[in-house]
Amino acid sequence: MSKTNRRKFIGTAAVLAAGTAVAAATPLTAIPTTMENKYPIVHHVFFWLKNPDSKADRDQLVAGLKTLKKIETVRELHVGVVAATEKRDVVDTSWAVSELIFFSDLAGQAVYQTHPIHLAFIKNCSPLWSKVVVYDAVDA
Incomplete structure (x- = not known):
């Protein structure tokens, strides 16, 4: 091995060792989590369409739901x-569209419920669905 290659090898090994040491010394709390405890209020809603075979109705409902992000x-x-996942007894595939919304607190979820954008969504899209089921949860 030439002196130049040996120096490059030693330099590269030193950089890798330093990076490994820094990564090992970083406390796990400094690594951001996904949404665990970030947004502790979860609002999950499932919709069944009146016309379950209508792609136009499904697309209209999806578009309406996406407007809620503006709140x-x-x-x-x-x-x-x-989703086209494997069929199992515990998996319910009878619904058509779902929304999953995260809030920072219960006050934010309350604002959402009476917000004009949410009320407009209900007015414009409720004729599309035959059933709605809501699951609200808070971090345990």
């Missing part, structure tokens, strides 16, 4: 449709 107390919003 200032909504921290995170996920709108989804049934």
Whole structure:
């Protein structure tokens, strides 16, 4: 091995060792978590469409749900449709669209409930659904 290659090897090894030492010394609390305790209030809603085979109705409901992100107390919003996962007795695939919203606190969730954007969503999209189920949860 030439002196130049040996120096490059030693330099690279030193940088890697220093990076490993810094990573090992970083406390786990300094590493950001996903949403654990970040937004402790969860609002999960499942919708069943009156016309379950209508892609237009589903798309209209999805678009309506996405407007809820404009509400200032909504921290995170996920709108989804049934996933093509394996069939199991514990998996309910009878619904069509869901929304999952995260709030910082109960006051923010209360603002959301009476917010004009939420009320407009209900007015404009409620004719599309036959059933709605809501699950609200707080971190345990």
